[in-house]
Amino acid sequence: MFSERRNLRAWLLMLPLLAVMIAVIGWPLADTVRLSLTDARLVGTGGQFVGFENFAKMFSSRNFQSAFRTTLSFTFYSVSTEMVVGVLVALLLNQRFYGRTLLRALMILPWALPTVVNATLWRLIYNPEYGALNAALTQFGLIDAYRSWLGLPGSAMAALIVADVWKNFPLVALIALAALQSVPNEIRAAAISDGANVWRRFRYVTLPYLMGPLMVALVLRTIEAFKVFDLIWIMTRGGPANSTRTLSILVYQEAFAFQRAGSGASLALIVTLMITVLAVAYLKIMRSFAGGGK
Amino acid sequence: MRLKKTAALWATAVLGGLTPMIAQAETTLNALFMAQAAYSEDDIRAMTKGFEEAHPDVKINLEFVPYEGLHDKTVLSQGAGGGYDVVLFDVIWPAEFAQNKVLVDVSDRITDDMKSGVLPGAWTTVQYDGRSYGMPWILDTKYLFYNKDMLAKAGIETPPKTWAELKADAQKIKDAGIVEYPIVWSWAQAEASICDYTTLLSAYGGDFIKDGKPDFQNGGGLEALQYMVDSYKSGLTNPNSKEFLEEDVRNIFQNGDAAFALNWTYMYNLANDPKESKVAGQVGVVAAPGVEGVSDVSAVNGSMGLGIPTTSKHPDEAWAYITYMTSQKVQDEFARLSLPIWKSSYDDPAVTKGQEELITAAQKGLAAMYPRPMTPHYQEMSMALQQGIQEALLGMNSPEDALGAAAENSGL
Amino acid sequence: MERQSRTFSVFVHVMALLVALIILAPLAWLFIMSISSNADLSAKPLHWWPEHFDLSRYVTLLSRQENSAGAAFLASLFNSLKVASMATLAALGVGIPAGWAASRNPRLGWSLGLVVGTYMLPPVALSVPLYLILAKFGLLNKVFGLALVYLSILAPFVTWLLKSGFDPIPRELEQAASMDGARLDQLLRIVILPLALPVIATALIFAFLLAWDEFFYALLFTSTQDAKTLPVAIADLAGGRVSDYGLIATAGVLAALPPVAIGILMQRALISGLTNGGVKG
Numbered sequence: 001m002f003s004e005r006r007n008l009r010a011w012l013l014m015l016p017l018l019a020v021m022i023a024v025i026g027w028p029l030a031d032t033v034r035l036s037l038t039d040a041r042l043v044g045t046g047g048q049f050v051g052f053e054n055f056a057k058m059f060s061s062r063n064f065q066s067a068f069r070t071t072l073s074f075t076f077y078s079v080s081t082e083m084v085v086g087v088l089v090a091l092l093l094n095q096r097f098y099g100r101t102l103l104r105a106l107m108i109l110p111w112a113l114p115t116v117v118n119a120t121l122w123r124l125i126y127n128p129e130y131g132a133l134n135a136a137l138t139q140f141g142l143i144d145a146y147r148s149w150l151g152l153p154g155s156a157m158a159a160l161i162v163a164d165v166w167k168n169f170p171l172v173a174l175i176a177l178a179a180l181q182s183v184p185n186e187i188r189a190a191a192i193s194d195g196a197n198v199w200r201r202f203r204y205v206t207l208p209y210l211m212g213p214l215m216v217a218l219v220l221r222t223i224e225a226f227k228v229f230d231l232i233w234i235m236t237r238g239g240p241a242n243s244t245r246t247l248s249i250l251v252y253q254e255a256f257a258f259q260r261a262g263s264g265a266s267l268a269l270i271v272t273l274m275i276t277v278l279a280v281a282y283l284k285i286m287r288s289f290a291g292g293g294k
Numbered sequence: 295m296r297l298k299k300t301a302a303l304w305a306t307a308v309l310g311g312l313t314p315m316i317a318q319a320e321t322t323l324n325a326l327f328m329a330q331a332a333y334s335e336d337d338i339r340a341m342t343k344g345f346e347e348a349h350p351d352v353k354i355n356l357e358f359v360p361y362e363g364l365h366d367k368t369v370l371s372q373g374a375g376g377g378y379d380v381v382l383f384d385v386i387w388p389a390e391f392a393q394n395k396v397l398v399d400v401s402d403r404i405t406d407d408m409k410s411g412v413l414p415g416a417w418t419t420v421q422y423d424g425r426s427y428g429m430p431w432i433l434d435t436k437y438l439f440y441n442k443d444m445l446a447k448a449g450i451e452t453p454p455k456t457w458a459e460l461k462a463d464a465q466k467i468k469d470a471g472i473v474e475y476p477i478v479w480s481w482a483q484a485e486a487s488i489c490d491y492t493t494l495l496s497a498y499g500g501d502f503i504k505d506g507k508p509d510f511q512n513g514g515g516l517e518a519l520q521y522m523v524d525s526y527k528s529g530l531t532n533p534n535s536k537e538f539l540e541e542d543v544r545n546i547f548q549n550g551d552a553a554f555a556l557n558w559t560y561m562y563n564l565a566n567d568p569k570e571s572k573v574a575g576q577v578g579v580v581a582a583p584g585v586e587g588v589s590d591v592s593a594v595n596g597s598m599g600l601g602i603p604t605t606s607k608h609p610d611e612a613w614a615y616i617t618y619m620t621s622q623k624v625q626d627e628f629a630r631l632s633l634p635i636w637k638s639s640y641d642d643p644a645v646t647k648g649q650e651e652l653i654t655a656a657q658k659g660l661a662a663m664y665p666r667p668m669t670p671h672y673q674e675m676s677m678a679l680q681q682g683i684q685e686a687l688l689g690m691n692s693p694e695d696a697l698g699a700a701a702e703n704s705g706l
Numbered sequence: 707m708e709r710q711s712r713t714f715s716v717f718v719h720v721m722a723l724l725v726a727l728i729i730l731a732p733l734a735w736l737f738i739m740s741i742s743s744n745a746d747l748s749a750k751p752l753h754w755w756p757e758h759f760d761l762s763r764y765v766t767l768l769s770r771q772e773n774s775a776g777a778a779f780l781a782s783l784f785n786s787l788k789v790a791s792m793a794t795l796a797a798l799g800v801g802i803p804a805g806w807a808a809s810r811n812p813r814l815g816w817s818l819g820l821v822v823g824t825y826m827l828p829p830v831a832l833s834v835p836l837y838l839i840l841a842k843f844g845l846l847n848k849v850f851g852l853a854l855v856y857l858s859i860l861a862p863f864v865t866w867l868l869k870s871g872f873d874p875i876p877r878e879l880e881q882a883a884s885m886d887g888a889r890l891d892q893l894l895r896i897v898i899l900p901l902a903l904p905v906i907a908t909a910l911i912f913a914f915l916l917a918w919d920e921f922f923y924a925l926l927f928t929s930t931q932d933a934k935t936l937p938v939a940i941a942d943l944a945g946g947r948v949s950d951y952g953l954i955a956t957a958g959v960l961a962a963l964p965p966v967a968i969g970i971l972m973q974r975a976l977i978s979g980l981t982n983g984g985v986k987g
Binding site: 035110251 | 715718719721722725726728729730732733735736739747748750751752754796799800801803804806807808810811813814817821824825826827828829830831832833834835836837838839854855857858861862865915918919921922925926936937940941944945951954955958961962965966968969970973976977978
Binding site for chain 2: 041042043062063128148151152153236237238239240241242253256257258259
């Protein structure tokens, strides 16, 4: 009786959230599914049912395949760099040095900078004629002539990744630092007195504490990177030669620039499915770590 | 009875007197412009102020977006009841906008004076299938700009008349060590690259579409891209051209880092303005060159018009604003960054004064304007072509294969 | 902490300096660009420090004169403020009760899991129907419409953050209070809220920053000064007449000021929020 009332109360408290979720996520998502099976256009006619034709067309299109590869490589390189740099910086921040509090405070800055400002800032830095990067590198004698950073497929991708890493590695570092600080001093001391070397101490004492929070950061950053739109939209708009056109940009073009709401919706669903698969795979790995970890 | 009549008369008079007061309640129009090439933001704000002074009951909200955002913003605002009332549109969109009913058909609003006074080339900007979807406003094409001092230093007396001459002159300038990369273009993956390509395509006598099928991969279209790739690889063209838009071209040229540049009208007076430019007074302009035996000059139709979206609730006020903005008086007054659409303006000393060179170039260039294809699928074709051009420039694909793939991907 | 050798200590200091430099250099450059003249910015070799400070862009962007670039910029600044505040308050309104319920009833975990799972959805998956729905209700290009859409991002996020913040608040307190016959609202007001206030404040800041940062939906669903937000205004500025790099930088500095100030002032709360499983998207 008591617990039933509590249960009802709990559901009542959840109700507003669930209602909002249904209105702004559930309904649109269901509508995306419906649209994906039609040839609807963005403005005007409702569109005819065409079955899975949109999906078939998408999977076989050259644009989709190249955008998929682009998205994967952007996600892989930027997230893995962020994780490695983030952990290294966290290990550094866990040492004793002058100005440690200040440096920790600085870490919040790139994270707080709006993404659009970050993208704009880096585009100015990479400007081939008047950008700071070319100027700095030539004045230090590292390159002998100005280069085009956003104008070549390989370097444009690398430039985007650097901009993304700069903004996001501090977040990983802060998460990792908090985890490092949760390692009990006794255990660390015990490992030292057991004569374990630096690597073994990291591997067997520190890493188990790091693993859980890092996996969370990894999952979130991967999902974020896979969805990337604003950074690329502002820095390259998918160029040069579409070498930085990710799936999100492709969906935008299909649904909004070409106004094909139907096939745009099918493409969006494919992207959603991919992210789900990625997230589930990560969760599986996380569980297995949680089982064998601390 | 009589009393009643009087009362009725009084009532009408009072109501009649009230009506203008109601009509005077402010109407606010949202107008969408671009912050790129042609008239500057300041020009547009000043013109609008003039309109508001003449029409105190109408208030105009100005929105400026980059050219790249203009098309999508117009399309997306379709769903919004309180969207735009006046939009600037490019010459390539009337087909799509007519098919999707984005713009109001204003054919019946156009007066005979307008019909006879405006240059015929300008009208093509706003027409599709015999109907008009707005008023032409920016009459524009790409010209060849050159730095007079640099040409003189290299011993070149007259600006090039053919693309082959341009290449030879650029080589001379480069060899003389005057500037490292003599030519600068706007070849970023954007519509700007299509405008440069179209100029060359018209010089080589190519076609975009033949019998409803893409034809740019053959003949003149292919030669145009080959010229671009050749000029890029030979080091005569600034290699960063492949990430430049019009404003970057202007920056390079007015900073004295290029001898030749292909750009719109607006660059002439800005690059000649000592406040903006390091090469003020040295700027020359001619119609873009031709190809021996094929063409004398070349030009792309880069004009733009002002139209009324079908969702506007104030089409009459919007049309009043458009007729004001496109009127000869206003256009003549602001003829520095964009030339008027009116025939007689070109004989008006007040307009031509101080920019005789530009006017001479315009008379040749505007007459030769070549259209980009009128198709509802223009966006798709353009994007496929942009990719092809970039692939060829970057050496990822030969010009033949790049254009072949673009033709296949063009959605035509 | 273990004893450090001298070389190791030097190494640590050098690395710390390097990290500080990497973080600060781009930000410093953004600021320098905003106060440099165009001649300095297009000089070769580049002038790293302006010959004289040029504050004209700040004047331009902060001018309230009608139909000026400044008016447009300020309008978008206020739109951003409005949208972010509305969305944040609404998200807290639905998130606080839901987060508390989920924290106290583990059996509701699955529904919260479902809500948090929506985080995986890319905005593009919802964008077309959201556009059509907003159009149907006349909410395109409206501050309110955009705030509503932002709930789809903020509400799950805030609920999740609050739930993990509520978890450590001891249950015994409410049980004792509820034995004493306190009603639900009294329970919330007198017992829970004071303890949960820091968590709620953190969630508020995160939600606000998230909304302040959003670009994709704002790009699609707003068109005029009535609703256009700051990120879209900056993108418009950066994509248009790009010759004035200083103006773009100035807009960037002004747009970054509020979140960066919050970041510095609320550092402790933010870092604990970030590391308690709540991560800004």
